[in-house]
Amino acid sequence: MPLLPEPGPIRTLATATLINTIGNGLWMVSSALFLTRSVGLPVGQVGLALTLVGLVSLVTSTPAGYLADRLGPRSVAIGGLAALGLCEFGLTGVRSITGFLLVAGPMAILDAAQRAARGAIIGGCVPPDRRVYTRAYLRSVTNVGITVGAAVAGIGLTVDTRSAYLSLIVADAATFLLAAAILSRLAPVARAPRAESGPRLIALRDRPFLAFVMLDGLLATNFGLFEVALPLWIAERTDAPRWMISVVFAVNTVTVVLLQVRAARGTDTITGAARASRRAGFALLTSCLIFPLTAGTHHLLTITLLIVAAMVHVAGELWYSAGGWGISFGLAPDNAHGQYQGTYAMGHQFGQMIAPAVVTTLTLGWGTPGWWVLGAAFAAVGCLVPPVVRRAVAHRTSAPTTPGGVAAPPPRSHQSPESISTTPE
Known part of the structure; x- marks a missing residue:
């Protein structure tokens, strides 16, 4: 970068x-x-x-x-x-x-x-x-x-x-x-014209986009997993020293700083962004299979597994973020980026709100099976993103205007809706 x-x-x-x-x-x-x-x-x-x-x-x-x-x-x-x-x-x-x-x-x-x-x-x-x-x-x-x-x-x-x-x-x-x-040094950005008729908040009427927002919000619970459940898991369920909590956070922070731009390559198209969301789901599944192993390991092996799992988790986090950005920009009409970005943020905020209760119940309450359930859920949600995005692209291709009368531009993926594969890479 x-x-x-x-x-x-x-x-x-x-x-x-x-x-x-x-x-x-x-x-x-x-x-x-x-x-x-x-x-x-x-x-x-x-x-x-x-x-x-x-x-x-x-x-x-x-x-x-x-x-x-x-x-x-x-x-x-x-x-x-x-x-x-x-x-x-x-x-x-x-x-x-x-x-x-x-x-x-x-x-x-x-x-x-x-x-x-x-x-x-x-x-x-x-x-x-x-x-x-x-x-x-x-x-x-x-x-x-x-x-x-x-x-x-x-x-x-x-x-x-x-x-x-x-x-x-x-x-x-x-x-x-x-x-x-x-x-204030930025040049002014043109205002969006007011729709002559119909609802103002068209993003909240865009059902395919809202379906994506819901899935993206569920994937956003991975932040709560890392920030809330994992520190408690390390402190209470492993023999790792407490300073390992700081280590895994450092691994996450440094990796995001160094690799987020690289991880976003290819996600400037809707197709590439949808695939990145799917990859994120499988990466998060993998991390949820590795983290619970640390409850039965000792000393150096525990530390090693925690670092490996943290690196796999942050890979999923990078793909999740990049995929969400690509899809949220790609599905938004050019004259409604503000409300579409605001609606996209709602999913992320909702995911972070429910995350502490969900992830602690599963990982700390259920133990290893809870980690498996959480990981399977991440993978399932990630796999749902491409078909939902494909439906959203088809919706925009077939409809010349949005419900509020705002023109919906053709998708920016430069590919047909059918080209968004739903099979694992």
Whole structure:
């Protein structure tokens, strides 16, 4: 992966993303302790509040994307980031669960808007054959930014005073404002014309696309498997030292930074993207067959199997991400990228919401059979993606307009719908 992309919108997006995700890393690492140790909220209230905030982001994702299409994605992205920065300053005065929700609720809406707008910016100012590359490059940058932010946040956690936590929040707010300023260098992206008749939120009426979103959301539970179930599995069911949790996370992070762009090759067509989703399902199945072996192994063999399984898992994660980007861009009408990217994000958010309960129940509650069930589910869902995408392509080929009267362009795969194979590679 080149260190810097060519000058232009991709480099500007990458710079803004790096700044913004450094702030994300600050918040991700410090938020729970800030709310419990500084604000004084019980752990149960913190969990409930964060779940409610996630729900707000999920249900407003598509409307926020529609807003980005209508007002112009560049303006919505800049305005969303700037408003997020101002709201973040408001967190410094939070003293109760109600106060937190009054600030975090609007922030969830603003975050959904700027995320959907960023996808629409890519759809509007990046050539079709460079869109998946752009998303892949930005994901690599995101991992770098979060890692840097998390490392800096560690200083504040070590100090463990209210002033330290407030300093992290102020720094996070500053990253939102700086990212907004950087995005202002982008040229404006044309607004989508208003449909003369029919529903506004056409993405929510696009049943083939929604079927893909549902499958993509189920595959997204693999993040919960890695972030929630695996650390508990290593600590409670294996004889591996606790520091192996950090090792497998490092393997994941470094691999994403180095290989996400490479893994995205070939997924700029709908056909290639659908195949990548299927490969992701089988890779995740393989990792779910290896991880439970560590419950019966010892010492060096346990460590070796954990590293191997983590590498197989991250391969599935890379293919999953690239496949989803290619399909979400490929199936979206050119004048509705915002709401289609917002709807695509809903699946990912839903998968991450249900993941902790599902993956811990299966892996820790059922043990080895649970791992097998989870892996088989990943493979089955991955195999369903190509036929669902083929149906979506056929739907667009046969229908000259979408339900809302928005013209649906021909698919960008440059292949007939029948060319999307459903047999394992």
